[in-house]
Amino acid sequence: QTPIRIEAFDNSNIQGTDPVSAMVVFIDGKPDKKEYRKYKIRSVEGPDDYETMREVIRRRYTRVLKENLPLPDLIIVDGGKGQMSAALSVLEDELGLDIPLCGLAKDERHKTSELLYGDPPTVIDLDRKSQEFYLIQRIQDEVHRFAITFHRQLRGKSAFKSILDDIPGVGVKRRNLLLTHFKSITEIKNTPLETIKRLGIPEPTAKMIQQYLNEHAET
Structure with missing residues (x-):
């Protein structure tokens, strides 16, 4: 059958x-x-x-x-x-x-x-x-x-979450904001700074996030 x-x-x-x-x-x-x-x-x-x-x-x-x-x-x-x-x-x-x-x-x-x-x-x-x-x-x-x-x-997703945990000044709340609004590390690196600031993240921290990812993250 x-x-x-x-x-x-x-x-x-x-x-x-x-x-x-x-x-x-x-x-x-x-x-x-x-x-x-x-x-x-x-x-x-x-x-x-x-x-x-x-x-x-x-x-x-x-x-x-x-x-x-x-x-x-x-x-x-x-x-x-x-x-x-x-x-x-x-x-x-x-x-x-x-x-x-x-x-x-x-x-x-x-x-x-x-x-x-x-x-x-x-x-x-x-x-x-x-x-x-x-x-x-x-x-x-x-x-x-x-x-x-x-x-x-x-x-x-695991790699994305892990590298965000390593960035100074990015606690659980900011990490979750970034995970919710962006699909990848590359997207955060390439997005305008103003987009990150609109999440309530101060400009110095937003700049540091992008700088850290550009220096440490593989795309």
């Missing part, structure tokens, strides 16, 4: 910072972007892909059950046997769900290479020119793109 609703997950924790996970949904072979979800990982420190997978699967399907949302016909996790085992331990042992789940492994060029299914997981042979292989490759690429984009956004 061809799965109608597919939910796919991928984790991103480059350099072990700001770990996140992302979920994409495909219905009848097409992405349904309004159903996409992003997750900041709460319980895991550092690059622990298996615990990250457990957390996000637990959060997603606890909510699905609580709110009586539609269950997928197939769950795809980006990864091999370890990620599959982590996801299944939550689905079956904690939540009592019996949903088909498969894993997608990549080759050394980071391209989709294998579809794993079953317990224990075994490789399912798929013709690389088939519509099925094209679909799972597209799903894997999409969930990876979505997770990486989210992770980069978070890392950018």
